[in-house]
Amino acid sequence: MRAQLLHPDNIDAVLASMTLEQKAQLLVGGGNDGFAGSGAMLGHQKRLVAGAAGITVEMAGLGIPSIVMADGPAGVHIDSVREGTDKTYFATGFPIGTALASTWNTELVEQVGQAIGNETREYGCDIILGPGMNLHRNPLCGRNFEYYSEDPILTGKIGAAMVRGIQSQGVGACPKHYAVNSQESDRTKVDERLSAKALRELYLRGFEIMVREAKPWTIMSSYNQINGEFVQQSYDALTTILRREWGFDGVVLTDWTGVRNTAAQVHAGNDLMMPGYPQQVQDIIAAVGNGTLAIADVDTCVRGMLELIVRTPRYKAYPYSDRPDLAAHAAITRQSATEGMVLLKNDGDTLPLRPEIRTVALFGVNSYDFASGGLGSGCVNTPYVVDMVAGLRNAGISTTPLITDIYQSYIPFATKKLRADKDPLMWFLDQGQPKLPEMEVSDRLIETEVTQADAAIITLGRQAGEGMDRTIEDDFNLTAGEHRLIRRVSEIFRREGKPVIVIINSGSVIETASWQAYADAILVAWQPGEEGGNSVADVLTGKVSPSGKLTMTWPVACSDHPSTRNFPQPMSLYDYKERANWGCPIEFVHYTNHAEGVYVGYRHFDTFDRPVAYPFGFGLSYTSFEYSRATAKLQGDEVVLSVTVRNAGERSGKEIVQVYMTIPGGAVAHELKAFAKTRELQPGESETLTMRVPVRLLASFDETDSRWLLPKGEYSFAFAASSRDIRLTQKVRLNQYTEPVHPVLLPEE
Ligand code: BGC
Numbered sequence: 001m002r003a004q005l006l007h008p009d010n011i012d013a014v015l016a017s018m019t020l021e022q023k024a025q026l027l028v029g030g031g032n033d034g035f036a037g038s039g040a041m042l043g044h045q046k047r048l049v050a051g052a053a054g055i056t057v058e059m060a061g062l063g064i065p066s067i068v069m070a071d072g073p074a075g076v077h078i079d080s081v082r083e084g085t086d087k088t089y090f091a092t093g094f095p096i097g098t099a100l101a102s103t104w105n106t107e108l109v110e111q112v113g114q115a116i117g118n119e120t121r122e123y124g125c126d127i128i129l130g131p132g133m134n135l136h137r138n139p140l141c142g143r144n145f146e147y148y149s150e151d152p153i154l155t156g157k158i159g160a161a162m163v164r165g166i167q168s169q170g171v172g173a174c175p176k177h178y179a180v181n182s183q184e185s186d187r188t189k190v191d192e193r194l195s196a197k198a199l200r201e202l203y204l205r206g207f208e209i210m211v212r213e214a215k216p217w218t219i220m221s222s223y224n225q226i227n228g229e230f231v232q233q234s235y236d237a238l239t240t241i242l243r244r245e246w247g248f249d250g251v252v253l254t255d256w257t258g259v260r261n262t263a264a265q266v267h268a269g270n271d272l273m274m275p276g277y278p279q280q281v282q283d284i285i286a287a288v289g290n291g292t293l294a295i296a297d298v299d300t301c302v303r304g305m306l307e308l309i310v311r312t313p314r315y316k317a318y319p320y321s322d323r324p325d326l327a328a329h330a331a332i333t334r335q336s337a338t339e340g341m342v343l344l345k346n347d348g349d350t351l352p353l354r355p356e357i358r359t360v361a362l363f364g365v366n367s368y369d370f371a372s373g374g375l376g377s378g379c380v381n382t383p384y385v386v387d388m389v390a391g392l393r394n395a396g397i398s399t400t401p402l403i404t405d406i407y408q409s410y411i412p413f414a415t416k417k418l419r420a421d422k423d424p425l426m427w428f429l430d431q432g433q434p435k436l437p438e439m440e441v442s443d444r445l446i447e448t449e450v451t452q453a454d455a456a457i458i459t460l461g462r463q464a465g466e467g468m469d470r471t472i473e474d475d476f477n478l479t480a481g482e483h484r485l486i487r488r489v490s491e492i493f494r495r496e497g498k499p500v501i502v503i504i505n506s507g508s509v510i511e512t513a514s515w516q517a518y519a520d521a522i523l524v525a526w527q528p529g530e531e532g533g534n535s536v537a538d539v540l541t542g543k544v545s546p547s548g549k550l551t552m553t554w555p556v557a558c559s560d561h562p563s564t565r566n567f568p569q570p571m572s573l574y575d576y577k578e579r580a581n582w583g584c585p586i587e588f589v590h591y592t593n594h595a596e597g598v599y600v601g602y603r604h605f606d607t608f609d610r611p612v613a614y615p616f617g618f619g620l621s622y623t624s625f626e627y628s629r630a631t632a633k634l635q636g637d638e639v640v641l642s643v644t645v646r647n648a649g650e651r652s653g654k655e656i657v658q659v660y661m662t663i664p665g666g667a668v669a670h671e672l673k674a675f676a677k678t679r680e681l682q683p684g685e686s687e688t689l690t691m692r693v694p695v696r697l698l699a700s701f702d703e704t705d706s707r708w709l710l711p712k713g714e715y716s717f718a719f720a721a722s723s724r725d726i727r728l729t730q731k732v733r734l735n736q737y738t739e740p741v742h743p744v745l746l747p748e749e
Contacts, residue, residue: 005063008310014062015302020295022059023302024284027266029253029276030055030066045275049124050089051079053256053377054275056305064306065314069174069253069274073097073130073146073162074373074529075380076119089322091119092329092530093372093382096507097132099340099526101148102548102619104656105677106161112336113165113173115329120171122324126312127172127218131162132378133206134222136508136552137182137600138563139476142464145374145507145527149551150601150616151672152202153697156209163214170313172217175210177255178242179203179231181222184469185568186590188257191225194594196746197667199226200701200708201598204241209697211246217308218251221270227747233261236744238269245741251308263287267294271301326383330531337528337535339654343521343546343620344512344554350499350521352542352622353397353455357499361400361446361453362388363489365414365436366461366505368407370532372433374507375465379432382530388459388503391533395541400452403445410439435463438481446492455501456493457540458486458519462506469568470508476558477511490518503536513556513613524548542622545653547677549619549722553601556613562596562604598667602723607669617658617672617722623649623683625721627657632717632730639698639732641674642690643719647681654678657689660718660726661698670718673698695737706743712736 006014018026030047031054045052052070071077076091094100094116100109120128132146133155141147148155159175166173180192180203194203210216219242221232231237232254242248253272254265262283265273273280287293309315343351362368367388373379389399389408414436449456460482464470478486490500502519504510507527516522523546528535538544558564599607602616629644645655656677660670674691681687698715699708714733718726 006306006310006315007063011303011306011310014306015299018062018302020285020288021281022062023298024281025057026059026064026305027272027284027298027301028057028280029272029274030057031276049078050082051077051381052125053077053129056272064309067126067309067312067314068124069127069129070120070123070125071129071377072174073128073132074378075116075382076123076125076128077377077380078123078125080381087322088383089123090326090383091123091380092326092333093380093385094333095337095340095529096145096373096378096527097148098145098507098551099337099528100162101154101158101551102340102342102526103336104154104549104675105339106157108336108339109158109161110165112332113162114168115332117166117169117171119324119329120166121169121313121318122321124314124320124322125171126314127174128166129174129176129220129377131159131173131175132177133159133175133210134177134181135203135206135600138561138567139509139552139555139558140470140472140564140567141182142184142469143374143376143378143466145464146378150553151551152205153209153672154551154675155206156213159206159210160213163210163216167214167217170318172308172311174218174220174253175207175216176220177222178207178219179222179237180226181224183568183592184467187467188223189225189590191228191591192594193227193591193747195597196703196706197701198594198597199745200741202600208246211242211248216250217311218253219248221252221254223255223257226745229745230260232257232270233264233268234745235268236742240742240744243269251304259283263293266301267297269300271304333529334531334535334538337531338538338544340526340528340548341535341539341546342524342548342550343539344524344614344618345516345519345522346620347520350501351523351540353540357397357454359398359400359453360392360455360457361403361449362407362457362459363403363441363485364459364461365407365411365438367457367459369411369433369436370459371435371461371463371505371527372530372532373527375432375434375463377431377466385530386533388457388533388536391535391537394534395537395543397537397541400449402452403449406445407439411436414439432465433463435461438479438485440481441485443488443492446489450492450496450498453498455499456489457501457503458489459503459505460510462508462510464507472558476509478515483515486515486518501540505532509552509554511557512554516613542651545622545651546619547621547654547656549617549656550614551616553605553612553616554614555605556611560605560610560612562599563594566593566595568592603668603671606723615722615724617656617720618724619656621653621655623647623651623653625655627719627727629688630719630728630730632732634732634734637695638692639695639717639734640690640692641717641719641730642688643728644686644688645678645681646686647683650683652680652682654680655721658720658722659691660720660723662716662718663700664713666700670723672723673717695734696739698734699737699739706741708737708739708741710734710737
């Protein structure tokens with residue numbers, strides 16, 4: 001058949017005109033045409049948009065352009081400087097996933113998504129590889145910072161908002177990594193062994209909500225196996241569940257994987273192999289030739305690719321500017337970061353800082369080398385990062401000159417040393433801002449500082465990223481040096497009646513129970529994007545009341561999470577360097593048993609009434625809120641929940657209301673089913689929040705009959721300020737609800 005130029009109305013005709021070679025090429029990323037360095041490694045892809053993660057193959061004769069995919073998720077990951085031009089291509093560094101989710105504000109997340117989508121388009125990319133939506137199964141996962149929460153409903157709702165925002169700009173989102181990719185150790189091979197209940201209720205539910213609500217153009221299949229089957233080759237994961245059960249109608253693309261069983265991938269419904277290797281093209285051709293792969297399966301994937309391509313800016317020849325409005329986006333990142341910060345402690349109303357606090361002594365390297373984001377593909381080449389010195393200065397607070405000078409001279413030295421000592425295997429140190437070792441601070445220096453400063457601020461920094469999980473010692477737990485610093489600063493400043501504030505500049509959870517008593521106030525700033533120091537100062541000065549709440553439990557000890565028992569450890573930097581393969585740095589047993597089942601996060605701590613440092617959903621404000629007039633009613637196939645929130649304090653602020661449902665005789669104490677955030681309420685002002693939850697989202701997974709089941713009965717809905725601060729309760733009678741699903745991806749007996 002004569003070749004036709006691709007058009008949205010002639011996809012079938014174009015498909016019919018393609019040769020098997022062309023079809024195979026379209027399903028394999030642009031690394032497959034022999035062009036050296038064309039996408040096999042992050043940041044090495046130089047065609048079309050330098051530093052983007054990958055491209056697809058161009059077929060000029062068919063009017064099929066290459067489309068471009070860039071990482072994600074905290075902004076557009078591209079090269080900021082390029083050969084042959086003085087022009088720069090910086091992208092806005094937005095808050096990491098955990099920080100955004102901590103806003104519990106879907107409208108704000110959607111707005112951030114719009115800004116990210118806009119930069120994706122204006123920098124000539126078609127798809128952004130995000131959001132990251134894996135569940136925080138354990139605090140040690142090195143990529144938790146890119147993900148949202150230990151709770152699937154929160155993950156799904158925030159993920160859906162992000163996808164809607166991105167796609168409103170005419171580019172595609174690529175939620176990742178579908179599914180059960182909650183550890184980095186052995187990530188390319190590990191078999192995640194888990195019950196159907198844990199799989200359905202926890203690890204798939206967030207993706208399901210997002211797919212149904214936001215219709216992503218693409219989704220990324222993860223490296224790992226689920227119950228013995230590689231996700232990228234799993235018909236059940238990619239077709240039975242994703243497409244048949246949830247109605248996904250976009251393209252599945254692999255995570256940046258080497259060659260697997262390509263024919264099995266295509267049959268499974270994995271439309272695009274990324275970054276793409278010549279062998280994969282040959283594999284498809286050979287498998288069709290010898291009858292092990294049906295041409296109909298190839299055609300299904302090719303049709304999906306053509307449908308995707310005609311939606312893209314590149315197909316539409318969009319004249320991208322390479323000049324997104326970075327100033328406008330900086331304002332969005334500043335506001336969203338501020339709203340995601342979580343105030344854990346505020347004794348004696350230490351915060352907001354009293355007006356007489358004009359000068360502070362800033363301790364901790366991260367005060368001066370503030371981490372805007374995490375390491376690996378998720379890092380962004382930002383135009384700048386506002387550190388704590390600049391952020392405070394912009395807010396009219398100065399820092400003491402002596403210690404500021406000492407740290408500021410130490411930073412370049414420590415950076416140079418870190419880079420010089422770097423093992424070539426530590427590739428991710430070039431992808432983001434690694435954590436610098438802390439500097440020794442003598443008692444003498446602290447004694448000098450206390451005479452100069454009105455308060456002390458200590459910034460505790462943590463860094464984590466792709467390819468490597470965290471350790472308990474010296475990472476989840478503080479180092480001996482950090483402990484000493486907090487204790488000595490606290491003793492010396494408190495002796496003089498001066499407050500001590502700790503800022504946590506980390507993408508994920510750390511231990512707090514052993515040292516929190518030394519701090520008067522503790523603020524979790526996360527890794528809040530390029531405006532970091534300004535966002536922190538907005539909270540410290542009271543320009544904004546903190547209104548973020550934790551999206552994961554902060555345990556007393558890491559081992560309090562049952563999953564810590566089967567989370568791969570240890571993973572010290574030394575072990576990492578010893579291994580040659582970056583994707584699989586340690587010889588593991590190649591499986592992880594989810595022995596804890598659904599007892600992840602608050603589902604464990606609240607069910608068994610175990611102590612925590614800070615519970616799920618917790619966060620203080622500068623004001624206080626009263627809840628009244630809670631109602632819960634069944635309306636059609638939805639439960640409609642409403643509650644009135646009044647600002648009962650003296651400052652303005654926003655409140656996040658969480659609704660937890662109790663299932664009589666259920667496996668867990670309660671589950672988050674809905675949440676909503678008020679607008680900024682002035683003192684005395686009230687707002688009535690209304691939340692609608694489809695009855696199907698109330699059901700639990702019944703493994704015996706492979707179905708979602710909500711038995712007929714009376715259910716209690718708790719309106720709460722955190723999972724452990726229940727304010728009001730309402731009961732509703734509900735009829736039985738069932739929804740059968742396919743008995744697939746089951747564990748071995
Ligand atoms: C990561 C993905 C990323 C891809 C492309 C992989 O190593 O797991 O999250 O999108 O690389 O850079």
